[in-house]
Amino acid sequence: MAHILLHIPVMKMQHTLQNVIEFSGIGLHTGCPVNVRILPSDADTGIRFLRKDLPGSPFIKAVSANVISTSYATTIGSRGASVSTIEHLMAAFYGLGVDNAIVELDGPEVPIMDGSAADFIAMMESTGLEALPALRQYLVIKKPIRVSEDDKYIYLLPADDMEFTIDYSIDFAHTFLNKQSFARLFSRDTFTKELGSARTFGFLKDVETLRANGLARGGSLENAIVISDNSILNEGGLRYPDEFVRHKVLDMMGDLALVGAPVIGHLVAYRSGHSLNHKLAQKVLSLSGRWELTDSLMDKEPVAIMPALLDKLATA
Ligand SMILES: [Zn+2]
Numbered sequence: 001m002a003h004i005l006l007h008i009p010v011m012k013m014q015h016t017l018q019n020v021i022e023f024s025g026i027g028l029h030t031g032c033p034v035n036v037r038i039l040p041s042d043a044d045t046g047i048r049f050l051r052k053d054l055p056g057s058p059f060i061k062a063v064s065a066n067v068i069s070t071s072y073a074t075t076i077g078s079r080g081a082s083v084s085t086i087e088h089l090m091a092a093f094y095g096l097g098v099d100n101a102i103v104e105l106d107g108p109e110v111p112i113m114d115g116s117a118a119d120f121i122a123m124m125e126s127t128g129l130e131a132l133p134a135l136r137q138y139l140v141i142k143k144p145i146r147v148s149e150d151d152k153y154i155y156l157l158p159a160d161d162m163e164f165t166i167d168y169s170i171d172f173a174h175t176f177l178n179k180q181s182f183a184r185l186f187s188r189d190t191f192t193k194e195l196g197s198a199r200t201f202g203f204l205k206d207v208e209t210l211r212a213n214g215l216a217r218g219g220s221l222e223n224a225i226v227i228s229d230n231s232i233l234n235e236g237g238l239r240y241p242d243e244f245v246r247h248k249v250l251d252m253m254g255d256l257a258l259v260g261a262p263v264i265g266h267l268v269a270y271r272s273g274h275s276l277n278h279k280l281a282q283k284v285l286s287l288s289g290r291w292e293l294t295d296s297l298m299d300k301e302p303v304a305i306m307p308a309l310l311d312k313l314a315t316a
Contacts, residue, residue: 025111031217034107043134087254095191141265
């Protein structure tokens with residue numbers, strides 16, 4: 001008997017956290033101790049940061065239009081209030097599929113924790129996610145979008161399947177991290193197992209300059225990989241041989257989250273960083289003819305339906 005193959009649209013609900021998450025830590029750049037509470041939030045409210053320590057507790061929505069600096073970290077701000085180094089927390093929301101949440105802070109910077117998104121992921125996974133009564137919108141790339149800066153570039157291309165794939169390469173003039181590439185189909189599993197615990201890194205030779213410019217004040221071997229001319233200063237070494245490129249992918253996810261919807265497409269990046277990532281997010285939003293928003297993704301595996309069942313469905 002002949003079977004008829006049907007592609008069933010997959011509808012995915014928006015999610016928030018089931019419960020409040022609380023943690024404390026210091027900011028990588030400001031060195032400030034900060035207490036954070038992440039609260040569940042309603043559908044279609046997105047990720048919002050709230051500066052509890054400022055008069056009127058101003059909200060800053062985590063969207064590309066509110067990015068005010070991309071120097072060594074991604075900072076958002078509006079009406080005089082700002083929150084910096086949001087990228088690893090944003091990556092955790094994006095990677096786990098948390099669409100809506102309120103991040104309450106009593107300081108200017110998201111704590112750096114261990115330099116990766118591992119703690120954020122662990123806390124979110126242990127509290128669990130809650131589905132909300134609204135469909136998630138996906139941003140599906142239909143035509144290529146490209147940004148570049150000197151020899152650095154990012155392409156966002158239409159994907160063959162309704163998926164997000166990433167192909168990221170770095171190339172530093174350094175013994176330890178000259179050329180590294182990371183190419184994967186992006187999934188919650190890839191994110192938590194292969195990207196989430198990759199730490200931020202810096203060069204010992206830059207530490208003094210950074211500090212002179214008021215940056216990396218909270219930086220230490222507890223929250224960053226520090227690389228000297230011929231060694232890695234962290235006692236335990238690396239978590240993955242290619243931890244550097246994995247961290248750059250993590251940063252990219254956090255910055256891409258600021259377009260406001262999960263992206264379906266194929267991303268190819270070479271030597272990118274926060275500034276170029278932000279340029280990409282802005283360009284995507286400005287070229288609305290090159291993508292579409294949809295709340296239904298076609299299932300990759302078509303479902304075989306027998307004609308008899310199809311008759312039943314037609315008359316139901
Ligand atoms: Zn980072």
